[in-house]
Amino acid sequence: MTTTRRTAVKFIAGSAVGVLFTPAPWRLVRDTALWSENWPGIPRPKRGPISAKTTFCTLCPAGCAVRARCVGEQPVAMAGVNGGLCPLGVTGHHLPYYPGRVKQGPVEEARAAVAKADPSKKVAVLDLRPGRTASAIYRKAMEERGGVYLAPPQPGASVNLAAAKSVVSVGAPLLEGWLPPAEVFAVRDRFRLVQIEAELSRTAALADEWLPQADVAAVARRLEGPVLVIDRTMSAATIEMNKALGGWGKTVQAGPATGAASLASVADGSIGLLYIDETNPGQYIPWPEIEPKLAADAVTIVFAWSREGYGRHAKFVLPTAVFPEALDDLPNGRVTTPLMKAPVGVVDPVEFIAKASLADALQEVKPKDEAGWLTPYTGAFDATAAALSTKLYQESKLLLGPGQVAVGPAAGLAENDAAFLSTSRGKLPVRVVVDAGLPAGKARFLATPEVLDLCGSEEPRVVRA
Amino acid sequence: MRLRGAQGGARMKRYGMTIDIDRCNGCGACMVACAVENNIPPEIEADERKGITPIRVYQIDNGEEQPNRRTAFIPMLCQQCGEDTPCVHVCPQQAVDIDPETGIVGQMAERCLGCRYCMAACPYHARYFNWWDPKWPAGMEASLNPNVAPRQRGVVEKCNFCHGRRHAAMEKAAAGRKDIDPADYVPACAEACPSGAIRFSDLNAQAAPADSFRLLEKLGTEPKIYYRSKKDWVKRNG
Numbered sequence: 001m002t003t004t005r006r007t008a009v010k011f012i013a014g015s016a017v018g019v020l021f022t023p024a025p026w027r028l029v030r031d032t033a034l035w036s037e038n039w040p041g042i043p044r045p046k047r048g049p050i051s052a053k054t055t056f057c058t059l060c061p062a063g064c065a066v067r068a069r070c071v072g073e074q075p076v077a078m079a080g081v082n083g084g085l086c087p088l089g090v091t092g093h094h095l096p097y098y099p100g101r102v103k104q105g106p107v108e109e110a111r112a113a114v115a116k117a118d119p120s121k122k123v124a125v126l127d128l129r130p131g132r133t134a135s136a137i138y139r140k141a142m143e144e145r146g147g148v149y150l151a152p153p154q155p156g157a158s159v160n161l162a163a164a165k166s167v168v169s170v171g172a173p174l175l176e177g178w179l180p181p182a183e184v185f186a187v188r189d190r191f192r193l194v195q196i197e198a199e200l201s202r203t204a205a206l207a208d209e210w211l212p213q214a215d216v217a218a219v220a221r222r223l224e225g226p227v228l229v230i231d232r233t234m235s236a237a238t239i240e241m242n243k244a245l246g247g248w249g250k251t252v253q254a255g256p257a258t259g260a261a262s263l264a265s266v267a268d269g270s271i272g273l274l275y276i277d278e279t280n281p282g283q284y285i286p287w288p289e290i291e292p293k294l295a296a297d298a299v300t301i302v303f304a305w306s307r308e309g310y311g312r313h314a315k316f317v318l319p320t321a322v323f324p325e326a327l328d329d330l331p332n333g334r335v336t337t338p339l340m341k342a343p344v345g346v347v348d349p350v351e352f353i354a355k356a357s358l359a360d361a362l363q364e365v366k367p368k369d370e371a372g373w374l375t376p377y378t379g380a381f382d383a384t385a386a387a388l389s390t391k392l393y394q395e396s397k398l399l400l401g402p403g404q405v406a407v408g409p410a411a412g413l414a415e416n417d418a419a420f421l422s423t424s425r426g427k428l429p430v431r432v433v434v435d436a437g438l439p440a441g442k443a444r445f446l447a448t449p450e451v452l453d454l455c456g457s458e459e460p461r462v463v464r465a
Numbered sequence: 466m467r468l469r470g471a472q473g474g475a476r477m478k479r480y481g482m483t484i485d486i487d488r489c490n491g492c493g494a495c496m497v498a499c500a501v502e503n504n505i506p507p508e509i510e511a512d513e514r515k516g517i518t519p520i521r522v523y524q525i526d527n528g529e530e531q532p533n534r535r536t537a538f539i540p541m542l543c544q545q546c547g548e549d550t551p552c553v554h555v556c557p558q559q560a561v562d563i564d565p566e567t568g569i570v571g572q573m574a575e576r577c578l579g580c581r582y583c584m585a586a587c588p589y590h591a592r593y594f595n596w597w598d599p600k601w602p603a604g605m606e607a608s609l610n611p612n613v614a615p616r617q618r619g620v621v622e623k624c625n626f627c628h629g630r631r632h633a634a635m636e637k638a639a640a641g642r643k644d645i646d647p648a649d650y651v652p653a654c655a656e657a658c659p660s661g662a663i664r665f666s667d668l669n670a671q672a673a674p675a676d677s678f679r680l681l682e683k684l685g686t687e688p689k690i691y692y693r694s695k696k697d698w699v700k701r702n703g
Contacts, residue, residue, distance in 0.1 A: 037575045076610050087497040175490050200531070388501065395516025398493045437534060437536060
């Protein structure tokens with residue numbers, strides 16, 4: 001038999017058809033799929049002995065107890081000990097890897113600048129998380145040096161939800177992070193919630209009754225007692241109303257004192273050296289309110305792990321440990337122990353400012369928790385700092401992301417329109433999200449330091465770009 | 466296909482969830498906890514269409530204008546169908562199956578070819594195509610969960626009730642020659658939920674509450690995710 005071109009073609013074509021009736025192509029496809037799932041480009045999770053460590057989360061003043069699942073020394077998952085955790089707490093172990101993290105800073109240059117600071121001007125510490133042991137050390141150091149200890153305004157009272165049969169909330173976001181969520185929902189079935197607020201917020205959506213407008217006193221009188229009245233900052237008027245309802249000492253009591261001076265009491269141009277401890281962010285005071293208090297040649301040193309807060313305005317940004325690496329305590333006396341080592345180069349702000357050891361001071365800390373009493377927090381960590389938070393504002397529409405502003409349909413803007421957030425201080429470009437639950441003239445936005453610097457106490461307008 | 470094992474039997478489980486919509490405040494802790502547990506990377510370019518969110522919380526409303534407008538949040542995940550599971554029927558690779566011992570609808574990334582028939586077949590839109598190579602910010606790979614392998618792009622992903630946790634619980638139970646302790650096996654979303662809206666249980670041991678409902682019940686897929694609400698408009702939407 002001679003081999004011709006025709007027989008070669010017949011052999012090749014016959015083989016191609018015949019192979020389809022064998023397991024070979026299907027096995028090849030399966031093996032390719034298997035191989036592609038295991039090729040070297042895919043990260044391999046670290047293996048090792050699994051253990052559990054417990055500590056308290058310091059990402060907001062609530063200080064939830066957390067249990068970290070660890071592989072060796074490395075935390076790989078976080079869970080609440082007494083109920084769930086917020087989205088930020090769940091990703092707390094990712095924060096050391098935040099792409100914008102500050103890991104190195106000009107420490108020696110900052111020390112030299114401190115030594116050269118004008119001694120005729122005041123030294124001041126702005127502590128964004130007052131009530132800690134570090135805060136007491138700062139306050140004492142400032143007293144000794146004739147300086148000023150500053151802190152953002154804190155809520156005026158603590159509340160006891162478990163003691164209330166009815167809660168009247170005047171715009172307080174009770175069910176969305178005003179108090180530790182797990183502790184609120186643990187007693188949620190025991191009280192009736194009436195939310196008085198123009199916006200159909202999440203708390204309003206879950207409340208037993210939502211009233212866009214109402215006479216607070218009249219609503220409180222018609223409800224079953226004990227009645228607790230709350231607002232976002234626990235203002236003096238709200239505290240008075242609770243006293244009138246007989247709730248003082250039962251459902252409401254004085255909040256913890258910080259011993260801090262108010263920024264308004266500081267003379268303009270009087271601060272020559274300002275330290276800002278932003279390790280555990282709390283309520284952000286807009287920079288335009290701080291800047292006039294500084295002397296022309298003032299030195300500002302920020303202790304932070306990201307430049308996105310006051311670091312944008314300071315000459316010196318010194319790196320600090322972040323939550324799972326830091327030894328610290330909370331205003332409620334809970335001490336948080338590090339779950340992992342901080343990188344080389346981070347600075348301990350207490351040691352830098354007060355030349356004292358926080359670790360020694362923390363050994364004397366006793367728990368201050370009082371059962372049932374919770375202190376609201378008005379400023380917390382920016383949730384978008386967690387890498388996986390894109391799930392919440394980019395891959396779904398649960399939260400507003402950076403650069404987004406929500407307006408009601410009456411604003412006349414369409415979804416994803418370009419617009420500006422505008423105040424007397426300037427304007428910021430934003431993208432529009434339309435939320436039918438917002439009333440006319442009301443806008444909602446993510447309170448990033450950049451936006452707060454723009455707004456201050458002013459209500460911003462949203463204008464078409 | 467009839468599901469034999471999950472129908473009953475003393476040692477058979479029928480894992481499911483009860484989600485109380487009246488307690489969900491839409492914080493998204495479940496979505497983030499799911500991503501952490503299942504080694505789903507943060508993807509800067511992902512959007513609503515291309516992101517991987519095996520549990521996704523949607524906001525629904527009653528369709529009325531203010532002041533009669535009402536809203537609620539509904540967490541959506543694989544409904545773990547029990548009968549005539551559409552995704553199992555259509556998969557040409559047998560990459561989707563139902564575990565007869567637990568009733569869990571599993572997804573095997575190693576077998577998946579990415580044809581996405583299952584996504585088209587799923588009436589709940591609870592399946593997500595993986596468009597991206599698994600990449601994390603520098604150093605974050607150290608914090609990956611060792612019980613779950615990261616998946617390459619080109620496969621379909623879905624909720625499998627945290628199979629890594631189930632295997633860990635099974636190992637622990639096997640060491641003590643016991644059945645799985647319910648406290649040892651709780652999916653990440655249920656564990657993370659701060660409002661206690663998501664409850665996970667063996668439905669054979671603890672039946673879903675009588676006032677609960679399931680999504681698209683008329684399709685007869687027998688989902689094992691039950692929802693609860695006291696609000697009539699929510700039940701109607703369900």
